[in-house]
Amino acid sequence: MIRVHIFCEGQTEDTFVREVLRPHFDRLNIFVNPIILRTSKEGKGGVVSYGKVKHQVVQKCKQDSTAFVTTLIDYYALPADFPDFAKTADSIANVKAASAAIQADIGQANFIANLAAHEFEGLLFSAPEAFGEWFDDEDVVTELTKIRGQFATPEHINDGPQTVPSKRILKVCEDYDKVAHGSLIGLDIGLDAIRRECPLFNAWVEQLEALGVAA
Missing domain, CATH: 3.40.50 (Rossmann fold)
Structure with a gap:
């Protein structure tokens, strides 16, 4: 192997x-x-x-x-x-x-x-709707979907101190925690x-x- x-x-x-x-x-x-x-x-x-x-x-x-x-x-x-x-x-x-x-x-x-x-959070923009399974606020999916639509791919979401993927997520979903949610949302999205x-x-x-x- x-x-x-x-x-x-x-x-x-x-x-x-x-x-x-x-x-x-x-x-x-x-x-x-x-x-x-x-x-x-x-x-x-x-x-x-x-x-x-x-x-x-x-x-x-x-x-x-x-x-x-x-x-x-x-x-x-x-x-x-x-x-x-x-x-x-x-x-x-x-x-x-x-x-x-x-x-x-x-x-x-x-x-x-x-x-x-x-x-890592850039990968989660592959399917913003997956956040809906973890957060009750419907605006979270709506806003993350809008952000995703502004870029050619999730990997183009830029690396400014306030505009990296994690900061964009936290801005619309303050309860997001990378350790608690990151890998689980990735699992829901699927490889x-x-x-x-x-x-x-x-x-x-x-x-x-x-x-x-x-x-």
């Missing part, structure tokens, strides 16, 4: 991998293993510096050289010490360029760089719908699927 270690930014991403991605990849004989990034010897969750991310990724690549290693972390608010890249007005191109810079810097053959555009709506995310999933074909 092909094994893929996925370094996750936090608990929500960890649960998403276990509940949404794992059943899909199990059918392809690919085992995905989420690992929450460490921030210190005892702390877990969050991306505090590139140095800490790189150390954990490279260590895992070398320790388990017959497996693959990838990441599920947000492009938004990456620490300043992440590898530099040429930014443009195209936000999607920036995410791709940042991922490519990380890929080149890590330099391990069994590593696949991946960044969520622009936050197929997220893949249809989010091209960068889908491309990453396809990369992982191809590992099984190449084996």
Whole structure:
């Protein structure tokens, strides 16, 4: 069986991998293993510096050289010490360029760089109606649907401090909690719908699927 270690930014991403991605990849004989990034010897969750991310990724690549290693972390608010890249007005191109810079810097053959555009919550805009199962206020779905309609894809919802997906959700749904709701709403939406709506995310999933074909 092909094994893929996925370094996750936090608990929500960890649960998403276990509940949404794992059943899909199990059918392809690919085992995905989420690992929450460490921030210190005892702390877990969050991306505090590139140095800490790189150390954990490279260590895992070398320790388990017959497996693959990838990441599920947000492009938004990456620490300043992440590898530099040429930014443009195209936000999607920036995410791709940042991922490519990380890929080149890590330099391990069994590593696949991946960044969520622009936050995990962007994936939840794949089907705003899913929020209706968790929140009684009908305006939540209405307003989130309006936001989704303003962008070509959920991944285009931008990365300004007040306009990233999570801030947009909280503005219309103050009871939203990433840990409590994020992965559950993602599970309700389903992997197929997220893949249809989010091209960068889908491309990453396809990369992982191809590992099984190449084996």
